[in-house]
Amino acid sequence: MFNKIYDWIDDRIDINPIWRDIADHEVPEHVNPGYHFSAFVYCFGGLTFFLVVIQILSGMFLTMYYVPDIVNAWHSVYYLQNDVAAGMIVRGMHHWGASLTVVMMFLHTLRVFFTGAYKAPRELNWVVGVLLFAVILGLAFTGYLLPWDMKALFATRVGLDIAESVPFVGEWIKTLLAGDATIIGAQTLTRFFAIHVFFLPAALFILLALHFIMIRKQGISGPL
C-alpha cells in the first residue's frame, strides 16, 4: 500500500535523491557516541534543534487559548493551564523547554568552541550560529512577558532598562520594544507577542536553514 503510493509519487517527481540527500549520509566515527561515548557532545546541536521543534509545536498549540491582551492574558494562561485537559503538560513543555533550549544551545556553542569547529572554512556557520543565539535569547525574553504576571512584568521592566542603557539609541530601542516611552502595558504585550510568535520565529527558520545547509555542504569538522 505505502510502497505503491511511494512508487507512484517517485515515478512522477523522482523523490529518491531528495530524501537521500537529506537523510542518507555517513556519520564519521569521531562524532558517533557508539564508538566513543565522549562523542555525545556532538549531539548537543541536534538536541537543541529537537527542543526547538518542541517549542514550535507546543507554542502553536498554546496560541489556541492564549490572548495577548492585558485584561485577559493572565486569565487565558490560567485557564489553559488549569482547566484545559493536558494544559499543564503543553504549557510545561513550552515553559521548561524554553530554558532547556537556551541551556542546550549554550552547551552546543561550548562544544563548537572547544573543538575549534568554528575555524576555516566554517566561520560563516559560526556567525549564523551567533545570530541564532541572539534570536533564541530574544524568544526567551519576549516569551517571558506573555503570561502577564508579576514576574513577567518586573523581568520585562529590568530587560527594557537594560535595552535603554545602550548608548545613544537606547531610548529608541526601549520605546520600539515597549510600544510606549514610559508605559509597560497593552502595547508592550501585543508587540512582544508579535515579536515572539511571528518575527523571531521567521528569523529563526531562515537562520536554521542556513545553519543546516552549511553543515551539510561543509561536513562535520574533523576529530581533535
Next chain:
Amino acid sequence: MTQRVTRRQFLNYALMGTGSFMVAGITLPMARFAIDPLFAAGADGDFIQTSIRMDEITDEPVKVDFTFEQKDGWYESEVSDFAWVYRDGDNIIAFSPVCKHLGCTVTWGGDTSNPDMFFCPCHNGYYTKDGNNVPGTPPRGPLDQFEVADSDGYLALGALGANKLVG
C-alpha cells in the same frame, strides 16, 4: 557626446526602478507602522492634584497617593501611584518610589537600623533623604523627582524628571 542608452540598459533601469518602487511601496508603510511609538506625542505635563494640603507637609517624608487617567494606546485606565513627599525649607520635595536599581518600591525608614534613609528591600539599596543613592549599594542613580505645584492649598504633582537636589 550624446550617451547612447542601449535597449538592455534601458530595460534594466526600467525594471530596477519599477522593482524598487514596488518594494518601497510594500515595506515603507509597514516600517512606518512599526516605528509609530517613536513619534507618539509624549504625555502632557498636566499636574495631578493630591489629597494632601501643602501646610500638612512636614520635613518627615510621607507617602502621598494619587490617581490619574492613563492612556496606553487604546487602553484607558485609572492608575494609582504614590510619591514620597516632604518639606525642605520653602521647597516641597516629591520623589518617585521606584528604585533605580531594578524598579522595586523604596520606603522611607524601611530599614529600622537606618531610619533616616530611603530603603529598597529587594537588594538592600539605600538613598539619603535628598534621594541620592548611597555608594556601595545597588542603585545606579538618585531617585527621580516630581515637579510640584500648589493647587488651591493642595499639593499637585507634575512631570517626573531627574533628581534636582543632587544634580
